[in-house]
Amino acid sequence: MSAESPEALLRVRDLRVHFPTPDGLVRSVDGLSFDVRPGEILGVVGESGSGKSMAGKAILGLHEQARTTGEIWYGDQQLVGAADEELRRLRGAKIAMIFQDPLSSLHPYFTIGAQLSEAYRVHRRTGAKAARARAVEMLSRVGIPAAARAYGAYPHEFSGGMRQRAMIAMALICDPGLLIADEPTTALDVTVQAQILQLIRDLSEESGSAVVLITHDLGVVAETCDRVVVMYAGRCIEQAPVAGLFERPMTPYTWGLLGSIPRLDATLGRLEPITGQPPSLIDLPAGCSFAPRCGFASRVPDHRCTTELPEPLVAGAPDHLARCHLPVEDRQHIWHTQIAPAL
Amino acid sequence: MIRHIAHRLLGALGVLLVVSVVTFAIFQLLPRVTKVDMAFYYTGRNTSAAQAAAVAERFGFDQPIWTQYWTWLSGIFTGRELGDGVSTVHCAAPCLGWSFRQNRSVTEMLVQAFPVTASIVLGAAVLWLAGGVATGVLAAARRGSLFDRGSTVISLLGVSIPEFFSGMLVIYALTAGPGWLRWYSGGINYVPFTDDPLRWAANLLPVWICLAFLIAAVYTRWTRAAMLETMSEDFITTATAKGLRRRTVVGRHGLRAVVPSVVTLAGLDLGALLGGVIIVESLFSFPGLGRLAYDGITTKDLPVIMGTTLFAAVLIVVANVVVDACYAILDPRVRHVS
Numbered sequence: 001m002s003a004e005s006p007e008a009l010l011r012v013r014d015l016r017v018h019f020p021t022p023d024g025l026v027r028s029v030d031g032l033s034f035d036v037r038p039g040e041i042l043g044v045v046g047e048s049g050s051g052k053s054m055a056g057k058a059i060l061g062l063h064e065q066a067r068t069t070g071e072i073w074y075g076d077q078q079l080v081g082a083a084d085e086e087l088r089r090l091r092g093a094k095i096a097m098i099f100q101d102p103l104s105s106l107h108p109y110f111t112i113g114a115q116l117s118e119a120y121r122v123h124r125r126t127g128a129k130a131a132r133a134r135a136v137e138m139l140s141r142v143g144i145p146a147a148a149r150a151y152g153a154y155p156h157e158f159s160g161g162m163r164q165r166a167m168i169a170m171a172l173i174c175d176p177g178l179l180i181a182d183e184p185t186t187a188l189d190v191t192v193q194a195q196i197l198q199l200i201r202d203l204s205e206e207s208g209s210a211v212v213l214i215t216h217d218l219g220v221v222a223e224t225c226d227r228v229v230v231m232y233a234g235r236c237i238e239q240a241p242v243a244g245l246f247e248r249p250m251t252p253y254t255w256g257l258l259g260s261i262p263r264l265d266a267t268l269g270r271l272e273p274i275t276g277q278p279p280s281l282i283d284l285p286a287g288c289s290f291a292p293r294c295g296f297a298s299r300v301p302d303h304r305c306t307t308e309l310p311e312p313l314v315a316g317a318p319d320h321l322a323r324c325h326l327p328v329e330d331r332q333h334i335w336h337t338q339i340a341p342a343l
Numbered sequence: 344m345i346r347h348i349a350h351r352l353l354g355a356l357g358v359l360l361v362v363s364v365v366t367f368a369i370f371q372l373l374p375r376v377t378k379v380d381m382a383f384y385y386t387g388r389n390t391s392a393a394q395a396a397a398v399a400e401r402f403g404f405d406q407p408i409w410t411q412y413w414t415w416l417s418g419i420f421t422g423r424e425l426g427d428g429v430s431t432v433h434c435a436a437p438c439l440g441w442s443f444r445q446n447r448s449v450t451e452m453l454v455q456a457f458p459v460t461a462s463i464v465l466g467a468a469v470l471w472l473a474g475g476v477a478t479g480v481l482a483a484a485r486r487g488s489l490f491d492r493g494s495t496v497i498s499l500l501g502v503s504i505p506e507f508f509s510g511m512l513v514i515y516a517l518t519a520g521p522g523w524l525r526w527y528s529g530g531i532n533y534v535p536f537t538d539d540p541l542r543w544a545a546n547l548l549p550v551w552i553c554l555a556f557l558i559a560a561v562y563t564r565w566t567r568a569a570m571l572e573t574m575s576e577d578f579i580t581t582a583t584a585k586g587l588r589r590r591t592v593v594g595r596h597g598l599r600a601v602v603p604s605v606v607t608l609a610g611l612d613l614g615a616l617l618g619g620v621i622i623v624e625s626l627f628s629f630p631g632l633g634r635l636a637y638d639g640i641t642t643k644d645l646p647v648i649m650g651t652t653l654f655a656a657v658l659i660v661v662a663n664v665v666v667d668a669c670y671a672i673l674d675p676r677v678r679h680v681s
Contacts (some may be wrong), residue, residue, distance in 0.1 A: 062584060092587075101577060119585040
């Protein structure tokens with residue numbers, strides 16, 4: 001699903017990441033499409049197991065056991081099925097990635113500086129001295145004090161926030177066009193989370209790098225992103241500019257997500273969880289994957305919700321796409337009369 | 344760091360003291376060995392009981408055990424005068440006792456035997472470390488490949504074929520086998536390195552291969568498992584995501600993470616083996632510590648048994664301290680904590 005944008009930096013079309021297991025084929029990502037435009041911050045939200053991290057790793061070809069099909073275009077380069085060497089040249093140089101836990105993601109036995117310089121030298125033909133200077137420059141750019149001394153430190157000597165800053169410095173050391181940030185703040189203290197998000201936003205603006213921010217936290221999306229892709233069971237169920245999604249969400253799933261966020265200004269005491277469990281990725285339901293948990297499926301005639309997969313269609317605004325069989329007017333009505341007032 | 348090492352050394356001394364007590368006690372308290380029996384070991388069975396008793400008295404076998412222990416222990420530091428009734432010999436420090444079977448100081452025997460064992464073990468260690476670790480890394484990097492499965496089968500053979508069997512095959516093939524294999528028709532004999540380095544190496548080679556094959560198998564399986572675990576670590580994903588070549592990811596980031604545990608394993612194995620490789624040394628008739636201990640046991644040469652046991656214990660304790668120090672050098676997290 002995608003609003004047509006010919007200038008897109010990254011185009012993902014009908015991406016499928018399937019893992020053969022003894023219990024059957026796990027369809028972690030099953031027909032995902034979205035675009036990333038240059039310089040924008042795109043949020044990808046979803047519950048655990050919605051396939052958001054799997055999709056992020058698939059872009060860089062980091063799955064070894066998976067069957068990845070579909071199309072991933074970076075400019076005019078097709079990444080699905082690309083040669084190992086072609087992908088390797090792209091990793092870190094054009095598309096970089098940072099991960100959830102910066103402690104386990106940094107090598108415990110190499111200094112921060114060595115790990116940064118290595119990332120630079122593998123793509124740029126420079127001597128050790130130039131790489132070192134670049135690494136120190138990046139460390140101070142991400143706000144690490146006494147960067148020259150931090151260069152020789154080991155990861156365990158840093159705090160969690162500092163480690164994630166170092167990871168970001170390492171990811172951006174070759175000026176990539178795209179940064180994939182996989183839950184970059186989940187393992188951090190709340191006070192540090194905001195700093196790291198601010199840093200990612202600042203650096204993206206400064207360098208013009210686009211960011212795909214994978215998160216389960218709609219609050220992070222609201223604060224940081226320009227557009228958002230909502231994933232459910234390996235597919236994009238709704239995508240829109242951030243303002244549009246929060247003002248007029250167009251799928252019952254997104255309503256459920258919004259209803260389960262705690263709010264400081266809420267007058268009502270109880271949060272509304274989404275009932276039921278996400279579907280098994282081995283045995284996805286026919287039709288809309290959210291239908292078994294959806295309180296509105298019965299309003300659609302002919303059991304279409306459980307038999308027919310809804311296509312991503314424009315809903316409300318031209319750049320707002322949603323997969324839902326309910327007529328757009330009904331959804332707008334339900335949102336304004338039932339859902340929004342209760343939030 | 345220095346405090347840490349001092350602390351460890353002090354602990355090691357304590358352990359050695361306990362080991363010396365236990366070693367001494369075990370051989371003194373053997374229920375079927377009487378004091379007079381002990382004297383017989385020195386004088387021979389033909390001696391009359393009265394003569395044996397006299398010898399026992401001279402050796403101090405009739406004194407309380409703790410006095411005997413103290414004499415033995417202080418002998419290690421100051422040396423002792425020992426007599427067999429006919430003459431008196433001076434056993435210089437470190438005196439671990441006197442073998443009257445061979446009429447030599449045990450220390451001297453250990454000093455003579457140790458280079459043989461060290462030649463066998465250190466040479467074999469080079470082979471098993473290089474072979475075992477390299478095979479393990481490659482097998483893990485190409486998991487499920489023909490190489491991986493082949494190395495699994497071969498290392499399974501290595502683990503399950505005892506060295507006295509493979510060793511006999513090697514000896515037979517090289518000394519009495521078909522003509523094209525009979526490279527050692529003159530037999531495989533230990534030649535000291537200082538006499539002829541080339542013949543030293545040539546004669547040790549079959550021993551090295553025999554011992555290394557057995558141990559390399561363990562290192563292959565172990566390195567493979569450790570590498571597979573490491574390759575699923577997050578920092579390996581990071582290394583790949585940086586755009587590093589597969590060779591660098593496996594050979595630098597993966598292998599580096601496995602090094603401390605391989606060094607630990609190797610250090611402890613070296614410590615244990617340097618104390619004597621009984622089966623291999625006996626098989627090839629190399630006069631090392633293992634052979635010395637074996638001969639000591641079969642001839643009931645008590646001071647030799649105690650000497651080799653204590654020496655082997657010292658090596659294991661030293662190996663533990665060295666491994667600890669290596670760990671602190673190899674793992675920056677340990678380095679900084681200590």
